[in-house]
Amino acid sequence: MGGQPRPQGPAHKERPSRVGDLPSSQDMAREAVSRYGLLPVRQHVPLAHRRPEEPTGQDGPAEGDEPPNQGVPRQPQHIRRRGGILCQKRDREKRVCAVDSTGFSIRRYVRWFDIRHGKRRKRRDFLKLHFIVDCTSLLILSFKVTPPFKSDGKQVEYLLSFINELGRLCADKAYLSRKICDLVAKHGGEPYISIKKNVVRIRSQGSKAWRQMLVLHRRSRRLYLKMYHRRSLAETAVSVVKARFSHTLLSKKRRGQKNEVRLKAITYNLSIIARLPAQFG
Numbered sequence: 247m248g249g250q251p252r253p254q255g256p257a258h259k260e261r262p263s264r265v266g267d268l269p270s271s272q273d274m275a276r277e278a279v280s281r282y283g284l285l286p287v288r289q290h291v292p293l294a295h296r297r298p299e300e301p302t303g304q305d306g307p308a309e310g311d312e313p314p315n316q317g318v319p320r321q322p323q324h325i326r327r328r329g330g331i332l333c334q335k336r337d338r339e340k341r342v343c344a345v346d347s348t349g350f351s352i353r354r355y356v357r358w359f360d361i362r363h364g365k366r367r368k369r370r371d372f373l374k375l376h377f378i379v380d381c382t383s384l385l386i387l388s389f390k391v392t393p394p395f396k397s398d399g400k401q402v403e404y405l406l407s408f409i410n411e412l413g414r415l416c417a418d419k420a421y422l423s424r425k426i427c428d429l430v431a432k433h434g435g436e437p438y439i440s441i442k443k444n445v446v447r448i449r450s451q452g453s454k455a456w457r458q459m460l461v462l463h464r465r466s467r468r469l470y471l472k473m474y475h476r477r478s479l480a481e482t483a484v485s486v487v488k489a490r491f492s493h494t495l496l497s498k499k500r501r502g503q504k505n506e507v508r509l510k511a512i513t514y515n516l517s518i519i520a521r522l523p524a525q526f527g
Contacts, residue, residue: 340413340434342381344480345405345421347398348488349374350507352495373495375507376401378409379480381416385518386483389511391504402426406433414438416477424453431455438474487514 349372357368374396377389388408390401398420406412412435417426419440430437437459450457463470491510497503 340411341387341409342414342416342476343378343387343409343412343435344381344416344477345376345378345402346418346477346480346484347374347376347401347420348484349394350488350493350495350503350510352503353498373503373507375484375511376405377480377484377511378405378415379483381476381479383518383522384479384483384486385515386511389508391507399423399426403429406430409433414473414476416474416480418477424451424456427455427459428453438470438477440474440477483514487511490514490517 351370351372354371355368356371357366359365360367372394374392374394375389376392376396376398378387379385380387388405390404392401402421406415406429412430412433415430415435416438417440419442422439422442422445426439427437431454437455439459441460441463445460448457448460450460487510491513495503495506497506
C-alpha cells in the first residue's frame with residue numbers, strides 16, 4: 247500500500263537530484279518537437295518602404311527615380327464628417343437630401359387692420375424660397391421662388407423633377423402627406439418626414455410608401471429620428487446663404503426680386519464648388 251515503491255514506466259522518469267542534471271533549453275525544445283509535433287513557424291512581415299540614403303546636397307530623389315504611386319485611387323476623395331475616414335466617392339451612390347423653405351424680406355411693408363384686437367398692424371413683405379439640399383455636399387440641387395403664402399407641399403413635385411438617384415428625402419411636418427410619400431417613392435427614394443402627434447393609426451389608403459414610413463417609425467423610433475435629423479443640414483445651408491448675401495432684397499420690382507433670390511442660391515453653389523474642385527471634377 248503506502249510502503250510499496252511506485253512503478254517506474256516509460257512515462258515516469260527519475261527526477262534530477264542536482265541542478266547540473268537539468269536538461270538544457272535546446273534539449274527541452276527538441277523533446278517538445280518530438281513529443282507534441284511543435285514546429286516553429288516563420289512569417290514574412292513586410293516592412294515600410296525605406297528610401298535609400300541620399301547625399302546631403304540634394305533635396306529629394308533624382309527626377310525619374312520616384313517610387314510608383316501604387317494603391318492611390320484615381321477617383322476624387324472626400325472626408326466623411328463622422329469618423330474622419332478618407333474614403334472614395336462612389337459615382338452611383340444615392341443622394342441623401344433634405345427639403346425646406348425660407349423667406350427673404352423686401353423693403354415694402356404690408357399694412358392691415360386687425361379686427362380681433364382693434365389695432366393696425368404692419369409687417370415686411372417677403373418672397374419664399376423652396377429648395378432641396380444634398381446633405382453630403384450642402385449643394386442646393388433645386389429651388390423655386392414663390393409668393394409668401396404658397397404651400398410647401400405643392401412645390402415638391404417640381405423640385406424632385408431635377409433630382410437624379412434619390413436615396414432618402416428628409417422633411418418637416420409641413421410635408422407630411424401620402425401624396426408626397428408617393429412622389430418620393432416614384433423617384434426611387436425613401437421618405438423620412440416628421441410624424442405629427444395626431445397620427446395614431448397607419449391608414450395607408452393605398453399608399454405603400456406611407457405605410458412603410460409609419461411602420462419603420464413605430465418599430466424603431468430611435469433609428470427613424472437618426473435618419474430624419476439630417477434635415478437640419480438644409481437649415482445650415484440656407485443660414486449660410488443669408489449670412490453671406492443678406493436676408494433682404496434690394497430690388498423694387500417683383501421680377502428683379504425673384505432674380506436676386508435665384509442669384510444668391512447660384513452664387514452659394516459656385517462658392518462650394520470652388521472650394522472642393524476635386525470632388526466635383
